[in-house]
Amino acid sequence: MSDKNIIPHDHKIKKEDRARLKKHKPVVLWFTGLSGSGKSTLAGALEQKLFEEEMHTYILDGDNIRTGLNKGLTFSDEDRKENIRRISEVAKLFADAGLIVLTAFISPFKEDRALAKSLIGEVEFMEVFVDCPLEVCEKRDVKGLYQKARDGKIKKFTGIDSPFEAPENADIVIHTDQQTLEASVEQLYKAVINRIK
Template identity: 55%
Template sequence: MTNIVWHQPSITKADRQRLNQHKSGVLWFTGLPGSGKSTLANKVDERLHQSRMRSYVLDGDNIRHGLNKGLGFSKEDRAENLRRIGEVAKLFVDSGQIVLTAFVSPHRKDRDQIRTLFAEGEFIEIHVSCPLDICEKRDPKGLYQRAKKGEIQNFTGVDAPYEPPVSPELTIDTNRCTADEAADVIIGFLKEKEWI
């Protein structure tokens, strides 16, 4: 890679943040399948959009239809899936936007590695906590049942582990609050941190 040199842009992240009138950063939603990550990320995105903030949701399933098409669910493929998402999220942050990522991201090591891509205070890890039995009852895509039948291998919560964050910036228990209540907490946190 000796022939590749970083080209410094003439418009900086700070310039874009001033134009947008808010800070940029990543809200990294992590949790078991069915815990409510995508629902919550989209609810917060709606609130930001209504307030004329620049934001975008990167959703695990949607990304696997394009950018990460062809990656499986082995530990190595999951790590590569998240590495790519971390780099894409960094581009969004550099563009002055708030990016909301909804990924199971089951391994702490992978999440911690992604955090290192961002400046201090630009990465907010949100643990979307929900008991496994409730996630299984919700099972909006029928994946737990398919995994238990052996139709899906390496499914987090069935035959693959989930490592909850040790000290996330926020923990939202979606078994104890509505999506609107959870979005209120997150928006309040962003105001407290002076992102918005």
């Protein structure tokens, strides 16, 4: 329901003006995949490469979202949806500011990723499926979360007792069990450059 008392102010500086100043268009790379698939590692490595080329970036991930904006949200299906909705709105604002936004969240449900795309806009949204088999993710699990989930200590853990709905038409698919980090970053970098120049 919309509030008739909320009237947006028409600011003089637009997204296009910020893009011209930054010398690149904004884009949101939405990294999705199982825990341990390599989302944050990829996002961090790509950000470093873009930053070194003087592009304006920001990473949104669990560390800076779950400890602040989304502090207090649980891992229930309802709170996961709200988590992704809020992240989508923040990513949209950052894109409006002219940034290359890298979001690294499991975001297991197709419906939530579709909402993110609709909020951010098709032109500026790039879905990156970090595709890695569950058994490989479990072997990489330095925090021991999968084992805790299998022992029943963590409930509703994606891939164990909560589903991951894999993207069917992701803009980019990265197989982190088959290709090096360097090759993956190069694949992502080329795709981003094609979108923002």
